[in-house]
Amino acid sequence: MKLRRPWAQNAALTAQTVREHIVDDPVQLALQISRRLPVQARSALGNGLAKITNRGGGVLETIGHAIAGDRERANQTLDDAVNVDVTDRRARASRRIAHLADVALSLGQPDRAQEMLASVPRAERKSVWFAVASRIALYRGDHGGAVEFASRHPRNESLAKRMFGEQQVFAGYVPELPAESSYIPRPGSVLHVLTNSAPHTSSGYAQRSHSILKSVQQLGHEVAAVTRPGYPVQVGVPWAAGEDVVEDIRYIRLLPATLGQGLKERVDQHARLLAEEVRKFRPAVLHTTTHFTNALAVGAVARAFGIPFVYEVRGQLADTWASTRGPEALESQRYREFQARELDAAKAADHVVTLGAMMKQRLIDGGVPEINISVCPNAVGVPFTDDPPGQADARARLGIQPDAQVVGTVSSIVDYEGLDLLVRAVAKLAPTNPKLRLHIAGDGVALPGLKVLAERLGIANICEFPGRVQRPEAIWHHAALDLFVVPRRDLSVTRSVTPMKSVEASAVGRPVVASNLPALQELVVDDETGLLFEAENVDALADALSSLLADPERRAKMGAAAREWVKDGRTWSANALTYEHVYRELTR
Structure with missing residues (x-):
């Protein structure tokens, strides 16, 4: 089958993604781009940038060491660059200190970044200073502070809008769509709503999704999957088609020309675009996964069309976020709201699937009825179920x-x-x-x-x-x-x-x-x-x-x-029986 490639939309999406990253977090953009390079190319790029000692005021050199994985030398270079700049009170030096603070933040050192920003006199704090201060607040999990700092300079208007949208969603925003009373689902059809998927992502998440879809399809269900708006163009695949077929599994891409500004607008947009696909596929069940923003969009569509939805809790993403930030993150606004929204999503779903006993117990402790939870552990299929290579x-x-x-x-x-x-x-x-x-x-x-x-x-x-x-x-x-x-x-x-x-x-x-x-x-x-x-x-x-x-x-x-x-039981064919039982009970 010839795949349609929406080149115009993809080009616009790529431009928007790069533009937003340059505003939101330019240092992190450079690091993310480097991580998509082959290992040897990444090392060569990092070492090449690390040799640039007379341009960029130490910023490029420090980023180079970070890309090459030498955090010790990155920190030393950062120290050297800051020691030069603190004696220079020109406006250019003040901007450079803000950029160096951004680099410190990318190295996971928010306290150090905060100290660097504090060394800049108030009269010399320009748009880049407030943008970095906003990013530091978000890193710490302070949504209010992130919005406040981003809003203090007119050049950061777009950043402020995105920070405000994130604050709204984490505070409990729930999208709504008009009811579709004439909707008639097709029995036995299930539409999965995913964050990413094969063939563009090979993570454990994508592997699990594909294995579930294949095993359920083999039991006679009609299945397809829809990925989040902008994927995979947003992760560096500007040639993406509007649909991929992998081993007879359809992956439908939501590729608008422009993504909504901020998380709130994107959740609303996700719900609208998903509703269009539901009208075409007419599923009897919707099935989505962590994190909770997927469930917000899917829940709005499920309510509008009068069909049940399954929420699959595959991780503790609030804890994953906190794991890179130290114990103080566990007391932050973002962590508390992240956990609350995940529980809200699980409680709103018609059924919850999770990976193991510990995760199930956390859901029960959070107020999800045990009868509404099924465990489908990580498992294997072909070729791992065949005789292994010697x-x-x-x-x-x-x-x-x-x-x-x-x-x-x-x-x-x-x-x-x-x-x-x-x-x-x-x-x-x-x-x-x-x-x-x-x-x-x-x-x-x-x-x-x-x-x-x-x-x-x-x-x-x-x-x-x-x-x-x-x-x-x-x-x-x-x-x-x-x-x-x-x-x-x-x-x-x-x-x-x-x-x-x-x-x-x-x-x-x-x-x-x-x-x-x-x-x-x-x-x-x-x-x-x-x-x-x-x-x-x-x-x-x-x-x-x-x-x-x-x-x-x-x-x-x-x-x-x-x-x-x-x-004895860790196979996708065994898990498929659980999924089939869940779907059958929800559509009885």
């Missing part, structure tokens, strides 16, 4: 020595995964384990820093960081390992949210070594399918790895038990 074949395919002892992961590389702990544990074991190798497949914001850490610990020569791998290749990276490691940090989000990749590792027959956290206790039977170790304890992780690497027979026994555990 380790020798996998290593030959990936160029890994057949007699090596390989530990690692296949994952999104973000800070809360704690993969720096794994790098340190390998460095601790390497001197007495000459065959030890570390293999970390995946990409994310923390990847450059892991590579720098490996260099500094002197183990770069035994580390492999192949970057993002395509979905069909993931199973080979699993199969090449001796041990799959999940060293997640002890945070609220990691204590409750279960990952997907460890289930895939278990399906391939690999023991899983994981932090001893409640969510991971749902995925690893300690001393049967793997080992649990004290979270954030390098010595405990090194001991767990060492004990299993020294005992091949024990590893093989654990791997076999892990594969049986997956086959």
Whole structure:
């Protein structure tokens, strides 16, 4: 089928996205663009910018070190640049300090950024100063402060409007659409409303969505999916078509020429555009996922058309947001309102699906009736349910020595995964384990820093960081390992949210070594399918790895038990029966 590509709308959307990012957060835009580059190109770009020492007043140099993953040198460069500027009270220097504060914020240092802004005399505070102050307030979770600072300079009018829209939605705004009394749904049809999807995103979220759609379709339901307005153009795919078909699953794109200004307008726009697709597809059930803004749009459409909707809680996104900001974020306005809106979404839905026992209990504690909650854990399908590749074949395919002892992961590389702990544990074991190798497949914001850490610990020569791998290749990276490691940090989000990749590792027959956290206790039977170790304890992780690497027979026994555990109920075909039951009860 020839796919229609709305080039004019996509060009307008791309221009709007870039324009808004330049106003909202130009430093973060530069970092996000760099993260979409291949690993080698990203390192080359970062190191190239880091060599620019006589232009940009240290801003470009600092960003370069950040892109390359060298936070230590980024901080030192930032210090040097600030020390020069504090002695220079020209207006240009004041603007430069504001830009440097923006860089400090991008490095996760809001206090430092605040101090830098405070050093600028009031008379020299221009539009860029107030824009950065607004971003600092939002980073801290202070919606009121973000709106107030953005509103204090006329050049920041667009930024102020977007900050105000975000404040409104987090404060409890609920969109409404006119009732459509003549609507007649098609029995057995389900429309999923997603944040992102294959083929443009290969995250665990997209993989889970596709697996659900395929498994439900195989049971006889007519299914399709609609992604959020602007996706995937907003994430760097300006050539996107109006629809993609992946393994017979339709993914419909909402690509208007212009997106609404601010979160409130975009929620309203999402509801209107979704209503148009509902009129075409005529689903009997709508099914959406975290976070709550999806549920706001879907709930408005469901009420207007008189059809039920399912809300699938796949994460604790308020906790994910707070995990990058320190304990004070847990007391912020944004965190409190984020949690409240997620519970509102779950209570408004006709049924809630979630991933595990811990997440279910949090919903019950928040007031969602237990009878309205079903658990569909992360699971596997083909090829993981087939006989897995042999380790020798996998290593030959990936160029890994057949007699090596390989530990690692296949994952999104973000800070809360704690993969720096794994790098340190390998460095601790390497001197007495000459065959030890570390293999970390995946990409994310923390990847450059892991590579720098490996260099500094002197183990770069035994580390492999192949970057993002395509979905069909993931199973080979699993199969090449001796041990799959999940060293997640002890945070609220990691204590409750279960990952997907460890289930895939278990399906391939690999023991899983994981932090001893409640969510991971749902995925690893300690001393049967793997080992649990004290979270954030390098010595405990090194001991767990060492004990299993020294005992091949024990590893093989654990791997076999892990594969049986997956086959016993962690498959998408098993989950599909739960989804079918939910849909049937809602449309009875």
